[in-house]
Structures are given as C-alpha cells and as structure tokens.
Amino acid sequence: MSFSADRYLKLFREELYQRVLPFWMNHSLDRECGGYFNCLDREGKVYDTTKYMWLQSRQLWMLSRLYNTAGKNPDWLEAARLGYDFIAAHGQGPEGRVYFSLDRQGRPKFIQRKVFAECFYIMALAEYSRAVGRPELKEEAVRMFRQVLRWVEDPSSLGRPAFEGNPPVSELAVPMIILALVDAIADESEPAAYESLIAKCLSEIRLHVRGELKLVLENVAPDGSLLQGAQGRLVNPGHSIETGWFVLEEGLKRRDDSAKSLGLQMIDWSFEHGWDKEHGGLYYFLDAEGLSPLPLEWFMKLWWPHCEAAYAMLLAFSVTGEKRYAERFEQITDYAFRHLSDPGHGEWYGYLDRRGSPTHTLKGGPYKGCFHVPRFLWLSIRLLEKMV
Amino acid sequence: MSFSADRYLKLFREELYQRVLPFWMNHSLDRECGGYFNCLDREGKVYDTTKYMWLQSRQLWMLSRLYNTAGKNPDWLEAARLGYDFIAAHGQGPEGRVYFSLDRQGRPKFIQRKVFAECFYIMALAEYSRAVGRPELKEEAVRMFRQVLRWVEDPSSLGRPAFEGNPPVSELAVPMIILALVDAIADESEPAAYESLIAKCLSEIRLHVRGELKLVLENVAPDGSLLQGAQGRLVNPGHSIETGWFVLEEGLKRRDDSAKSLGLQMIDWSFEHGWDKEHGGLYYFLDAEGLSPLPLEWFMKLWWPHCEAAYAMLLAFSVTGEKRYAERFEQITDYAFRHLSDPGHGEWYGYLDRRGSPTHTLKGGPYKGCFHVPRFLWLSIRLLEKMV
Numbered sequence: 001m002s003f004s005a006d007r008y009l010k011l012f013r014e015e016l017y018q019r020v021l022p023f024w025m026n027h028s029l030d031r032e033c034g035g036y037f038n039c040l041d042r043e044g045k046v047y048d049t050t051k052y053m054w055l056q057s058r059q060l061w062m063l064s065r066l067y068n069t070a071g072k073n074p075d076w077l078e079a080a081r082l083g084y085d086f087i088a089a090h091g092q093g094p095e096g097r098v099y100f101s102l103d104r105q106g107r108p109k110f111i112q113r114k115v116f117a118e119c120f121y122i123m124a125l126a127e128y129s130r131a132v133g134r135p136e137l138k139e140e141a142v143r144m145f146r147q148v149l150r151w152v153e154d155p156s157s158l159g160r161p162a163f164e165g166n167p168p169v170s171e172l173a174v175p176m177i178i179l180a181l182v183d184a185i186a187d188e189s190e191p192a193a194y195e196s197l198i199a200k201c202l203s204e205i206r207l208h209v210r211g212e213l214k215l216v217l218e219n220v221a222p223d224g225s226l227l228q229g230a231q232g233r234l235v236n237p238g239h240s241i242e243t244g245w246f247v248l249e250e251g252l253k254r255r256d257d258s259a260k261s262l263g264l265q266m267i268d269w270s271f272e273h274g275w276d277k278e279h280g281g282l283y284y285f286l287d288a289e290g291l292s293p294l295p296l297e298w299f300m301k302l303w304w305p306h307c308e309a310a311y312a313m314l315l316a317f318s319v320t321g322e323k324r325y326a327e328r329f330e331q332i333t334d335y336a337f338r339h340l341s342d343p344g345h346g347e348w349y350g351y352l353d354r355r356g357s358p359t360h361t362l363k364g365g366p367y368k369g370c371f372h373v374p375r376f377l378w379l380s381i382r383l384l385e386k387m388v
Numbered sequence: 389m390s391f392s393a394d395r396y397l398k399l400f401r402e403e404l405y406q407r408v409l410p411f412w413m414n415h416s417l418d419r420e421c422g423g424y425f426n427c428l429d430r431e432g433k434v435y436d437t438t439k440y441m442w443l444q445s446r447q448l449w450m451l452s453r454l455y456n457t458a459g460k461n462p463d464w465l466e467a468a469r470l471g472y473d474f475i476a477a478h479g480q481g482p483e484g485r486v487y488f489s490l491d492r493q494g495r496p497k498f499i500q501r502k503v504f505a506e507c508f509y510i511m512a513l514a515e516y517s518r519a520v521g522r523p524e525l526k527e528e529a530v531r532m533f534r535q536v537l538r539w540v541e542d543p544s545s546l547g548r549p550a551f552e553g554n555p556p557v558s559e560l561a562v563p564m565i566i567l568a569l570v571d572a573i574a575d576e577s578e579p580a581a582y583e584s585l586i587a588k589c590l591s592e593i594r595l596h597v598r599g600e601l602k603l604v605l606e607n608v609a610p611d612g613s614l615l616q617g618a619q620g621r622l623v624n625p626g627h628s629i630e631t632g633w634f635v636l637e638e639g640l641k642r643r644d645d646s647a648k649s650l651g652l653q654m655i656d657w658s659f660e661h662g663w664d665k666e667h668g669g670l671y672y673f674l675d676a677e678g679l680s681p682l683p684l685e686w687f688m689k690l691w692w693p694h695c696e697a698a699y700a701m702l703l704a705f706s707v708t709g710e711k712r713y714a715e716r717f718e719q720i721t722d723y724a725f726r727h728l729s730d731p732g733h734g735e736w737y738g739y740l741d742r743r744g745s746p747t748h749t750l751k752g753g754p755y756k757g758c759f760h761v762p763r764f765l766w767l768s769i770r771l772l773e774k775m776v
Contacts, residue, residue, distance in 0.1 A: 039617075039618070041679065041680075047617075047618065047679055048616075048618045049616070049617065050617060050618075101553075102553055103553035103554075105553075106553075107551070107552045107553035108551040108552065108553045109551055109553040109554050110551065111549065111551075159547070163495070163496040163497055163498065164495045164496065165489075165491035165493075165495035166491075166498075228436075228437070229427075229437060229438060230427065230435065230436045230438075231436075291435055291749070291750070292429075292739075292747070292750050294753060294754060296685035296688060296739055296747070296748075297684040297685050298747070299741070299747050300684060351680075351684055353687070353741065353742065354741065359680070359684070359686070359687050360680035360684075361679070361680050362679070362680050365682060366682060
C-alpha cells in the first residue's frame with residue numbers, strides 16, 4: 001500500500017486542533033496569577049502549581065509559532081501574552097540567569113547550573129517578538145543568546161566547579177541547542193550572520209556520529225576520541241534522531257549535501273539501534289556496548305522521542321522519496337497513536353513501561369508541557385500539506 | 389508452619405559468606421590505585437572506574453563492622469585499610485567537604501550540594517577507628533559530625549541558594565541520618581552525650597508519621613502541617629521502613645515505649661501502603677493521594693527497600709512476637725531470594741521492573757555497593773542467632 005499523506009494530514013489536524021491544543025487552552029492558563037499551569041493530570045486537573053520555566057517558555061514559543069504560521073487565531077495570541085507577561089515579570093534572577101522553577105505567584109524556587117532555561121527563553125522571546133511586532137524583544141533574545149554562548153564556553157561560570165578528574169567532554173546537546181537557537185533567532189534577512197557558528201556546530205555534531213559503532217554517542221572527547229566509562233557509551237536514540245532532523249533541515253536550507261547525509265545517517269543508525277524489536281517503541285537510553293545504561297528509566301518509552309522520530313522519518317521521506325522512511329514513519333506513528341494518544345481526554349501520555357503501558361497518567365509535569373506533541377503535529381502538517 | 393530461625397540463619401550465612409562478601413572481595417579491590425571499584429557488572433567485571441565516595445565509605449564501614457563484630461578476619465581488615473588509605477588521601481576537598489565522586493586515581497569529579505557524602509564518611513571513620521584502635525580517627529569523625537549539624541541548620545552554606553518560592557521543609561532523611569550518625573559515633577561510655585539531639589530527631593520524625601493518612605510522608609512543613617503539591621505527597625516506602633527500624637532500635641536501647649510504637653507504626657503503614665499487591669515487591673515511590681509520583685522510576689522494585697523491610701519485620705517479630713511480622717519477613721525474603729539474589733555470580737541485582745525482572749544486570753553502580761545486602765544479612769544473622 002502506498003503512502004497516504006491525506007490520511008495523516010486529516011489525522012494530525014484532528015489530533016492537534018481537537019485533542020491537543022484544546023487540552024492546553026482549557027486547562028493550563030492561569031488567569032489568576034498569570035503564566036501556565038504545568039502539572040496537569042490525565043483530565044487536565046492541576047496537581048501541583050509549580051511553574052517550570054522550560055515549559056513556560058516552550059508554551060509561549062508554541063503559541064506564538066502557531067499564531068505566526070498557522071492562522072492568526074486571537075486566542076493563541078492572548079494565551080501567549082499571558083505567558084509572556086509572567087515570564088517577563090518573574091523569569092529572570094541574578095546575573096540575567098533564567099530560573100528553572102517558580103511558585104504559582106512567580107517567586108523563585110530553583111535555578112539550574114545549566115543553560116537550557118535560558119535557551120528556551122530565547123526561542124520564546126524571538127517568536128513572540130514576531131507575533132506582536134516588538135523588535136526590542138528579539139534584540140533581548142539576541143543579547144541573551146550571546147550570553148549563552150559565553151556560558152557554554154566556560155560552564156564553571158554557572159557555579160558548577162571544574163574538577164581535574166573530569167576529562168573535557170563534547171556533549172551532543174550543546175551544538176544541537178545552539179543550532180536550534182540560531183534557527184529561532186536568525187531572520188531571513190541575515191543569512192550570513194551565523195554561518196561560522198553553524199559550521200562549528202555541524203563539525204562538533206559530526207564527532208558524535210561514529211562510523212565504527214554505527215551509532216551516535218551523547219558524549220565524546222572534544223578531539224573526537226572515545227571517552228572511557230558509562231558516560232562515553234551513553235546513547236539517547238530520541239535525542240540523536242532529533243539532532244538528525246535538525247541537521248537535515250540545516251542541510252536543506254544551506255543546500256549542503258554533506259549535512260543532509262549526516263542528518264540521514266544519524267536518523268538511520270539511531271532508529272535501527274534504538275527501536276525495541278520485542279515490544280516496540282524507542283528506548284530512552286542505551287549503552288553502546290549493550291551494558292545496562294545507568295539511568296534507572298533507560299528502558300522506558302517516552303512520548304518525545306516518538307514525536308521526534310516520526311517527524312524525522314517524514315522529513316527523510318520527503319527529501320529522499322525512499323519508501324523505507326515512509327514505512328518507519330507509519331510504524332512510529334502507529335505506536336504513538338496506540339500507546340501515547342489519549343483521545344478521551346486530549347494530549348498524550350508521557351511515560352510508558354517497556355511493554356507500552358502508561359506508568360504515569362499525567363499529561364503535564366516538570367519536563368512535559370505544551371511543546372513536543374503540538375510541535376510534532378504542526379511540523380508534520382506543514383510537510384504533509386506540501387506533499388498532498 | 390511456625391517460624392524457623394534456623395533455616396534463615398543457615399540461608400543468610402551462606403548468602404553472606406559464600407555469595408555476597410566474596411563478590412566484593414574478589415572484584416572490588418583496586419590494588420593498583422587503592423580504594424574500591426564501584427561499577428561492577430553481573431559477573432564482577434569493572435565497567436567504569438569512577439569511584440563514588442558514598443560507596444567507598446560504606447564499604448569501609450561494612451568491612452570494619454564485620455571485623456569488629458563478626459570475627460577478626462585479617463582479609464577484611466586489610467581490605468578496609470585499602471579503602472581508608474584512598475579515602476584519607478583523596479576524599480576531601482575545599483572547606484572539608486567530602487567529594488561525591490573521584491576518578492580511578494582519586495582526582496575529584498563532582499561534589500554534591502548535600503551532606504550525605506560527609507555522613508557516610510563519618511560512619512566509616514568511626515567504625516574503622518575501632519577496628520584499628522586509632523581514637524584520633526573517631527575524633528575526626530566527631531568533628532565532621534558537628535560540621536554536618538551546622539550545614540544541616542543552614543543548607544545554603546553548601547552552595548544551594550535559598551529562594552523565597554520554597555517553603556521551609558522538614559525532610560525525613562535529615563533526622564534519620566542524624567540518628568544513624570549518633571548511633572555510629574556514640575560509644576557506650578557516653579550514653580547521655582547525645583540525648584537531646586536524639587529527642588529532637590525523634591520528634592521531627594514524628595511529624596512525618598500521619599495518622600490521618602496512615603502513612604509516612606517524606607516531606608512536611610517544620611510545624612507539621614502538610615505541604616502543597618507533589619513534594620508534600622511523596623512517599624518512599626523503603627525509606628520509611630528503614631527509618632522505622634532505626635526508631636524501633638532507638639526505642640529498645642533507650643527503653644522508650646513511645647519510640648518503639650512509633651517505629652512499629654512506621655513499619656506497618658509503610659509496608660501496607662508500599663507493597664505491590666499485584667506483582668509483589670515494594671514500590672520505590674508512591675503518591676499519598678494515588679497520583680503518578682514524579683520520579684520516572686517510581687514503580688520499579690529496588691534491592692535496598694527489600695533489605696530494609698525484611699530486617700524491619702524480623703526485628704519487629706523479635707520485639708513483639710507477633711506472627712504477622714514473621715509472615716511478612718518470610719514474604720519479603722522470599723521475594724528477594726527469588727528476584728534479587730543471583731546465586732551463580734553473587735551479590736544481588738539492584739533494579740527490577742514492576743513485574744520483578746531485572747532491568748539492570750549490574751551488581752555495583754553509582755548508588756549500589758558493598759552495603760545494603762551485606763548489612764541486611766549481618767543484622768539479620770545477629771538477630772537470628774539470639775532467637776535460635
């Protein structure tokens with residue numbers, strides 16, 4: 001049977017507009033204190049009022065992005081403003097750091113010694129700037145981006161002391177997030193402004209893609225040699241696949257064939273290695289030599305790797321026309337709609353055991369918000385519309 | 389059938405002396421760089437050379453404790469010295485903090501903003517001091533203990549900033565570990581020295597034992613009121629049961645009937661709530677209102693809660709003579725020997741899925757070392773010997 005873009009377009013539009021966005025629009029908006037409730041149970045009831053800045057920013061980004069690209073729905077803009085006002089009033093602490101979590105009223109709870117809260121803040125600000133036509137917010141995003149580049153160069157400036165027992169490490173997450181940030185802030189009028197930074201990210205990513213192992217490692221030495229121990233063997237298939245489609249899109253934008261093949265290679269190897277042949281679904285973590293990965297939850301099936309992998313396969317199919325990518329897209333989408341989607345209550349489950357049964361009934365939590373599912377559906381709909 | 393102390397005495401002696409201690413004595417001693425290898429796979433092969441200070445100290449404590457109480461085996465003393473020399477040379481960093489992890493050679497890798505590395509260091513030093521007859525090491529342990537009490541009073545002194553969005557919290561782990569430290573350092577010659585501190589710990593623990601819920605909460609407000617949100621609903625059955633038997637032993641030592649009943653109450657409620665009626669085994673985390681606990685691994689069955697619970701039931705049986713405690717001891721021991729013990733290779737598995745199959749084949753890792761299994765067997769053997 002040949003691939004039916006029509007069928008998926010219909011399915012994804014229904015899922016996005018009837019079951020996913022309504023969940024967040026109906027349950028997450030905190031009209032009393034501003035911002036978004038993040039901790040929502042299966043039905044959308046608030047089970048904890050902590051506000052997580054990763055997710056405040058990601059929801060602001062998502063709503064602004066939809067407003068900018070999928071129809072000027074005033075409800076999305078109004079909901080985006082609710083998030084922006086809260087983030088602007090409460091999100092930043094000393095030295096320009098963005099908090100990790102706040103209480104319901106916006107009082108700070110925790111700050112991480114990592115830059116991800118800042119990264120999602122940058123993406124949100126840049127996108128919201130376009131939605132409301134306020135260029136000064138984009139300028140603020142660019143300033144924060146430059147600061148993030150400085151923090152990344154010297155992580156000890158975030159308060160995590162550098163110790164001599166730790167060898168220098170290239171983490172895949174760093175060039176990946178910088179690529180994503182460049183994509184978020186670079187407007188079409190400035191194609192050359194970030195060229196050398198993009199090239200640096202791509203060459204750093206390339207160090208993680210290991211021909212001798214046929215897989216993508218999360219951590220390698222900065223010179224590309226393998227790191228000893230569990231850290232050096234860690235594989236995160238969902239993350240590698242997500243980085244793969246970023247690199248593939250970058251290759252398409254830059255007409256860079258070597259980036260395109262690199263992205264396809266990352267997607268191929270990571271899916272091949274990461275898919276559970278017995279029970280289906282993508283493992284959260286694996287060890288390159290087949291030992292037990294140290295994270296206790298390594299064998300669980302999370303929602304976001306399936307979002308990333310399904311979109312990666314659809315993109316790879318649209319680029320190459322190879323049937324195997326369409327088949328994998330259908331395989332992953334089928335798994336996601338059977339195990340993760342929850343038509344009765346909207347949004348997706350986030351966490352399944354190895355056999356595919358939910359271990360958590362929550363729809364929103366400290367790391368799951370209005371982001372991966374609607375982004376996946378929106379990205380896929382855009383691509384399917386071009387295919388139809 | 390009546391309880392057969394003989395049968396368990398035989399089983400536990402074989403397990404400890406033929407299958408658990410030999411695993412660590414054969415595989416963990418690093419003769420080249422000193423200290424102990426912590427990351428050992430199912431057969432005992434080193435899969436990572438990182439040395440975790442929690443486990444360096446706990447193994448030093450265990451070997452010294454066995455030497456002090458279970459026969460003067462010179463191999464144990466020699467292995468203890470290997471650990472002590474490494475810890476003394478490399479364990480401490482700036483401001484007297486004890487590192488969380490070191491590389492194989494002892495160069496620092498990481499320091500936590502928590503006091504547990506210091507706590508296990510204190511226990512190890514005090515016990516090793518008795519084994520080698522060096523009272524100055526006990527004095528060093530007491531000095532560190534006083535420092536830990538200061539850090540606990542003001543956690544922001546460890547570098548974790550205090551933020552106004554966090555309500556003050558009483559964590560069960562704190563009075564629990566202080567009780568354990570007092571037990572580790574107080575010699576019989578000084579029964580009154582720590583009286584008021586013990587009383588303070590017991591009254592803080594009492595705040596966590598909730599008659600209205602019939603369970604033990606990990607976190608409550610310092611005035612005993614309930615905390616909002618997921619943090620306030622978190623239950624860790626293994627930890628509550630472990631605290632329960634500590635409190636019960638404290639009650640026995642002090643002839644304090646109210647502490648004895650408190651300990652029994654904690655054991656009863658935590659087991660009743662924490663045992664998986666469908667698949668057996670103790671859950672790692674639960675939510676007091678039955679929601680999904682936030683830790684992804686909440687449904688897993690870990691080795692240490694089963695060690696703590698089996699010993700707690702044996703102790704409760706020896707104190708009360710009530711048959712139900714003997715039955716629960718047999719139920720938990722049966723589960724542990726069917727699912728966790730690995731007679732072919734020694735030591736126990738650490739991590740099982742909800743159905744009781746190992747998710748990790750490792751025997752030693754960042755949080756699992758020569759401690760819970762041998763301590764459980766040694767504690768139980770001591771008690772069973774009195775019963776026989």
